[in-house]
Amino acid sequence: MRRFLERLLGLDRRWIFLFVLLSVAIPIIVPIGLPVTTTESTRKAFDFIEALKPGDTILISFDYGPSSAPENDPMAEAVMRQCALRKIRFIVIALYPLGGLNLANNAVAKVVSEFPDLKDGTDYVNLGYKDGASAVMRRMGDDIAGAFPTDQKGTPLSQIPIMKGIASLRQVQLVFTVATGIIGEWWITQVHPQSGTPVIIGPTAVSAPKYYAFLNSGQLVGMLGGMKGAAEYEKLIRARYPEMARFYTTTHDFTATKGMDGQTVMHLIVLLFILLGNSAFLLSRRGAPR
Amino acid sequence: MTFNLGPVVLVLLFAVVPIIGIFLGLNSPGLRSRIPIWVAVFAGLIPILAMYIPKGFLSGQTGMSQRMDDWLIILAGFALLLGIVNVLQNNFKKVARRDSGWFYSVVLLIGLFVTGGAGIYGAVTKIGIGFNPDGSPTPFKYLTDWFFQPLQSTIFALLAFFMASAAFRAFRARNVEATILLVAAGLVMVGRVPILELLAVPFPSLHASAASASQAMGKLTEWIMDVPNGAAQSGIIIGAALGAASMALRVILGIERGYLGLGKGE
Amino acid sequence: MKSAGCITLIGLFLAANVFAAPIDAPATPPPDLPLPQNLIAKDKPGDSGGAVVLRWTDPASLPAGAEIEVLRAEPPANEWQPLDKVPAGTGTYTDTSAKDGTAYRYGVRTSLAAADSAGAVSVAASTSAPVVSEPVSSHDNWFKIERTNSFVASILFVIIILGSIQVARSGKEIFIRRIPGLNAIDEAIGRATEVGKKVMYIPGIQSMDEIQTVASVAILGNVARSTARYGTDLDVPNKDPLTFASAREVVRSAYLAEGRPDLFREEMVNYVTYDQFAFTAAVSARMTREKPAAIFLIGYFFAESLILAETGQSTGAIQIAGQADPTQLPFFVATCDYTLIGEELYAASAYLTREPVLLGSIRGQDIAKGILILIAIIGVVLVSIHVLDLSPFLRTQ
Numbered sequence: 001m002r003r004f005l006e007r008l009l010g011l012d013r014r015w016i017f018l019f020v021l022l023s024v025a026i027p028i029i030v031p032i033g034l035p036v037t038t039t040e041s042t043r044k045a046f047d048f049i050e051a052l053k054p055g056d057t058i059l060i061s062f063d064y065g066p067s068s069a070p071e072n073d074p075m076a077e078a079v080m081r082q083c084a085l086r087k088i089r090f091i092v093i094a095l096y097p098l099g100g101l102n103l104a105n106n107a108v109a110k111v112v113s114e115f116p117d118l119k120d121g122t123d124y125v126n127l128g129y130k131d132g133a134s135a136v137m138r139r140m141g142d143d144i145a146g147a148f149p150t151d152q153k154g155t156p157l158s159q160i161p162i163m164k165g166i167a168s169l170r171q172v173q174l175v176f177t178v179a180t181g182i183i184g185e186w187w188i189t190q191v192h193p194q195s196g197t198p199v200i201i202g203p204t205a206v207s208a209p210k211y212y213a214f215l216n217s218g219q220l221v222g223m224l225g226g227m228k229g230a231a232e233y234e235k236l237i238r239a240r241y242p243e244m245a246r247f248y249t250t251t252h253d254f255t256a257t258k259g260m261d262g263q264t265v266m267h268l269i270v271l272l273f274i275l276l277g278n279s280a281f282l283l284s285r286r287g288a289p290r
Numbered sequence: 291m292t293f294n295l296g297p298v299v300l301v302l303l304f305a306v307v308p309i310i311g312i313f314l315g316l317n318s319p320g321l322r323s324r325i326p327i328w329v330a331v332f333a334g335l336i337p338i339l340a341m342y343i344p345k346g347f348l349s350g351q352t353g354m355s356q357r358m359d360d361w362l363i364i365l366a367g368f369a370l371l372l373g374i375v376n377v378l379q380n381n382f383k384k385v386a387r388r389d390s391g392w393f394y395s396v397v398l399l400i401g402l403f404v405t406g407g408a409g410i411y412g413a414v415t416k417i418g419i420g421f422n423p424d425g426s427p428t429p430f431k432y433l434t435d436w437f438f439q440p441l442q443s444t445i446f447a448l449l450a451f452f453m454a455s456a457a458f459r460a461f462r463a464r465n466v467e468a469t470i471l472l473v474a475a476g477l478v479m480v481g482r483v484p485i486l487e488l489l490a491v492p493f494p495s496l497h498a499s500a501a502s503a504s505q506a507m508g509k510l511t512e513w514i515m516d517v518p519n520g521a522a523q524s525g526i527i528i529g530a531a532l533g534a535a536s537m538a539l540r541v542i543l544g545i546e547r548g549y550l551g552l553g554k555g556e
Numbered sequence: 557m558k559s560a561g562c563i564t565l566i567g568l569f570l571a572a573n574v575f576a577a578p579i580d581a582p583a584t585p586p587p588d589l590p591l592p593q594n595l596i597a598k599d600k601p602g603d604s605g606g607a608v609v610l611r612w613t614d615p616a617s618l619p620a621g622a623e624i625e626v627l628r629a630e631p632p633a634n635e636w637q638p639l640d641k642v643p644a645g646t647g648t649y650t651d652t653s654a655k656d657g658t659a660y661r662y663g664v665r666t667s668l669a670a671a672d673s674a675g676a677v678s679v680a681a682s683t684s685a686p687v688v689s690e691p692v693s694s695h696d697n698w699f700k701i702e703r704t705n706s707f708v709a710s711i712l713f714v715i716i717i718l719g720s721i722q723v724a725r726s727g728k729e730i731f732i733r734r735i736p737g738l739n740a741i742d743e744a745i746g747r748a749t750e751v752g753k754k755v756m757y758i759p760g761i762q763s764m765d766e767i768q769t770v771a772s773v774a775i776l777g778n779v780a781r782s783t784a785r786y787g788t789d790l791d792v793p794n795k796d797p798l799t800f801a802s803a804r805e806v807v808r809s810a811y812l813a814e815g816r817p818d819l820f821r822e823e824m825v826n827y828v829t830y831d832q833f834a835f836t837a838a839v840s841a842r843m844t845r846e847k848p849a850a851i852f853l854i855g856y857f858f859a860e861s862l863i864l865a866e867t868g869q870s871t872g873a874i875q876i877a878g879q880a881d882p883t884q885l886p887f888f889v890a891t892c893d894y895t896l897i898g899e900e901l902y903a904a905s906a907y908l909t910r911e912p913v914l915l916g917s918i919r920g921q922d923i924a925k926g927i928l929i930l931i932a933i934i935g936v937v938l939v940s941i942h943v944l945d946l947s948p949f950l951r952t953q
Binding site: 040070206 | 483
């Protein structure tokens with residue numbers, strides 16, 4: 001028994017890796033379809049955008065790279081779909097240096113193909129990528145054209161209908177930053193005090209605990225924490241707009257809701273390992289010679 | 291020609307003063323080591339003053355603070371060149387000396403030249419790094435989509451495995467604090483995902499109870515994240531911000547010199 | 557002749573009115589609209605220019621639906637151009653499109669959309685004449701008024717720090733609590749020397765514009781002095797090129813200061829790559845191959861923190877981590893032997909060198925924290941008993 005406990009305590013981590021791999025892979029192949037419950041931080045974000053009027057404009061900043069795309073892509077797509085449904089205009093930028101622009105282009109192309117009525121320049125515009133994140137944000141706080149003189153295709157901002165009347169972030173109703181790392185925090189600590197524009201953040205799950213402090217202080221109006229937050233947002237969209245089910249329940253594409261199956265099984269496996277480890281630890285302490 | 295005060299002051303502070311200092315310091319190493327400190331003082335003071343003084347020459351679009359931000363981007367570009375030269379030097383040396391693992395240096399150098407070459411090709415031909423005129427991906431985009439992105443995702447995915455092994459090793463009830471950590475982590479892990487519904491899948495009569503229990507766990511998790519976690523995060527953020535302000539003040543006043551490689555009294 | 561001409565004229569007049577095409581009944585005549593009063597236009601104080609603030613008093617009795625229309629006249633044409641319409645009761649408007657140095661005149665007038673004879677559809681806006689301001693031009697100012705609170709707080713903070721430094725310079729003993737992570741630095745380097753393996757120091761993945769990286773590079777100087785003293789090998793992989801350049805100079809200076817320039821090699825401080833996860837992969841592989849005895853993970857890390865720390869843990873190295881940002885701290889605490897939390901990172905140079913001036917600044921920082929805690933407690937009590945809410949005074953813009 002003692003030997004068994006010692007072996008359990010010193011378990012080769014590769015056994016744990018194997019169980020983690022199976023717990024994530026099997027639900028992808030055989031979906032379980034577990035329900036998702038929503039949290040207040042996500043509901044606040046959803047309700048804020050729902051309360052915007054048709055014709056209002058939001059800025060969506062792609063501040064993440066390919067590494068966190070499974071968590072962040074569903075958030076960006078969900079919000080853009082909501083904007084398309086509510087006729088809210090959106091301006092897309094990318095501030096993450098490695099891969100942010102590619103992800104922004106892919107996400108915009110995907111949503112635009114789903115809503116053929118969306119017109120580039122009138123309903124949305126993609127301003128592309130700019131280096132220097134915090135300097136770019138501060139410049140946009142006073143003068144967007146100073147930071148992005150043209151859109152991605154080279155059209156000057158003065159010739160783009162959606163930018164008429166929008167000189168700075170003060171004329172934008174919301175900034176939605178989909179972020180991994182520090183860039184998301186800069187929107188909250190630097191841009192929000194400067195321009196007063198409300199901010200919603202979609203961070204990775206690892207960063208989400210930190211942003212509860214900003215949520216509580218009112219510096220954020222909502223948060224989508226990790227893949228769970230994205231899955232919650234997808235659920236809220238389906239509940240409010242049942243016609244959106246075709247993008248979430250019948251599609252072969254990856255969605256955050258599908259990813260939650262794997263995450264749930266993995267949480268269960270990790271909890272079991274923790275329980276096993278603690279049981280072995282406590283039993284070995286009890287049986288240890290004085 | 292209009293006189294623009296901001297750039298003139300910047301050139302004075304960051305070019306003229308250091309150059310004079312270098313000449314004066316040719317015979318005096320002590321004075322020469324003061325020059326970086328003065329540059330740090332000016333570089334630190336200007337953005338702080340720009341925060342409170344909205345005058346155009348200081349905080350305007352072409353003001354001193356904005357220009358310094360632009361200079362930082364240019365500096366970083368040149369420093370990247372320095373870094374690349376260092377990578378080339380180290381790896382060529384490794385290959386030449388046939389040090390252990392020299393083959394990986396060959397792979398690195400091939401990757402560097404192929405990717406860099408693809409990017410330069412896109413710039414020279416003015417096609418860019420996205421799509422060709424016929425809609426096909428450029429070599430750079432091909433490398434990004436099929437090499438870079440999957441590799442990045444793979445390394446990030448390692449987090450899941452390492453988190454599980456770290457949790458197995460670290461979440462042991464060794465003492466009171468560790469037990470509190472363990473219980474809180476367990477509650478949050480159960481509350482964030484529908485574990486209870488998953489466990490109730492083979493038992494249809496328990497589905498409703500599992501759903502309400504899961505909802506209750508979710509609310510408890512939200513409370514843990516909002517209240518204890520939010521309070522702790524706020525405390526650490528405020529403390530760290532004060533520490534950062536104090537450190538920044540020490541750098542600006544020239545008291546903190548360790549990052550320049552200067553020791554006590556230097 | 558004359559009378560025939562008059563009769564013709566009268567006849568033509570009657571014909572024009574009797575036989576002319578019928579017209580819609582005229583719109584309901586507009587009521588007499590009262591004028592706004594006391595219009596004052598001034599440059600917006602405390603801004604960087606381009607804005608003029610208008611204030612006026614709305615008239616006492618305004619019809620329902622009335623708005624106040626704001627107009628602007630620009631020299632040399634001086635033609636009135638409409639700027640905006642604001643609801644009655646607002647009393648103020650800020651023109652943010654003014655050009656600095658241009659003397660504008662502003663006007664405000666009451667505006668009411670009129671109903672047609674059917675009383676349903678508005679056919680025209682009817683307005684009263686504008687009340688005009690004196691000429692005014694916008695310009696940038698010397699101080700941002702909305703940041704007065706943070707300016708006062710900053711000045712107080714500087715005074716406290718400088719005061720504490722003065723007290724420290726006077727020779728007074730400054731107590732600083734034990735920080736186990738910093739005490740363990742020498743132990744870690746000593747262990748690496750004993751087993752003949754290298755020390756690996758990773759100064760975070762951010763650039764030198766991040767204060768945590770500056771603090772980390774300062775600690776690197778101390779670590780490099782120790783490795784120079786004991787003759788231990790040092791490896792400092794870098795993700796950021798500016799940090800790489802600074803780290804190299806710091807390590808070179810440290811070896812020079814210890815009188816061991818012969819031990820310094822350029823490859824000690826090396827640049828890996830700018831990509832976060834490529835850097836992580838390279839450093840993890842290096843850790844696994846070369847098995848350093850001591851690993852320092854001090855600086856600003858993001859998602860790669862757990863990968864690096866767990867890989868280091870698997871090699872059996874003693875690990876000391878430190879980060880001010882709380883995001884990655886739980887991973888470091890779970891995988892490393894010692895962790896510097898929050899401002900302990902910034903206190904490191906004072907702790908390791910024991911310079912009175914640096915210790916004095918730590919003490920000043922603690923005094924400032926004490927004052928903040930006091931304000932927080934007072935604020936919570938005041939808002940709980942519904943006396944006063946301090947948050948508007950503490951909000952920064």
